Amino acid sequence: MRNISDIIEKYLKGILQDSPEGIIEIQRNDLAEQFSCVPSQINYVISTRFTLEKGYLVESKRGGGGYVRIRRIELPGPTTLHTHLHQTIGEEMGQSAAEGLIYQLVEARFLTTREAALMQAAVSREVLMVKLPYRDQIRARMMKAMLISLLS
Incomplete structure (x- = not known):
């Protein structure tokens, strides 16, 4: 059985x-009531599964009448994807940022789940057993090389 976080996500x-606009606005308390959980569970799901690295922009307003607005950030089309990737990856890339980008590319159907699994394994800190900042530099280069070859 799936856990409550998976169900909420x-x-x-x-x-x-x-949503035609790719934006939703929710009330934490209403959602918590709907799923019979505490509002902090909703906060946890939003803060861990709807991150910028994973392609989401989250805005929130607390207090009476507060809300959480989640916006899906669309990747550029294939023609400008290479430029976007070079800007996103840069010269260094941490593991969570790499995993987030891979996740975003799978969600946008630029990568298969198998390709994503191979990439995640290749750039993990357990494989790249080098001290920082060299590990993040190597990871960035590997990500660029893999994505250029897969998306060309």
Whole structure:
């Protein structure tokens, strides 16, 4: 059985996908009530699964009438994707940023889940057993090389 975080994530992604603007606005308390959980569980899901690295922009307003607005950031088309990747990756890239970018590319269907799994394995800190900042520099170069060859 899936845990409550997975269920909330799937629900939010579903309504986000159905939104013509790619934006949803939710009330934490209403959502917590709907899923019979505490509002902090909603905060956890949003802060860990709807990050900028994963292709989401989250805005929130606390207090009476507060809301959480989640916006899906679309990747550029294939013609400008290479430029976007070079800007996103830069000269160094941490593991969580790399995983987030890979996730975003899978969600946008630029990568298969198999390609993503291979990439994640190749750039993990367990494989790149080099001290920082060299590890992040190597990871960035590997990400660029793999993505250029896969997306060309």
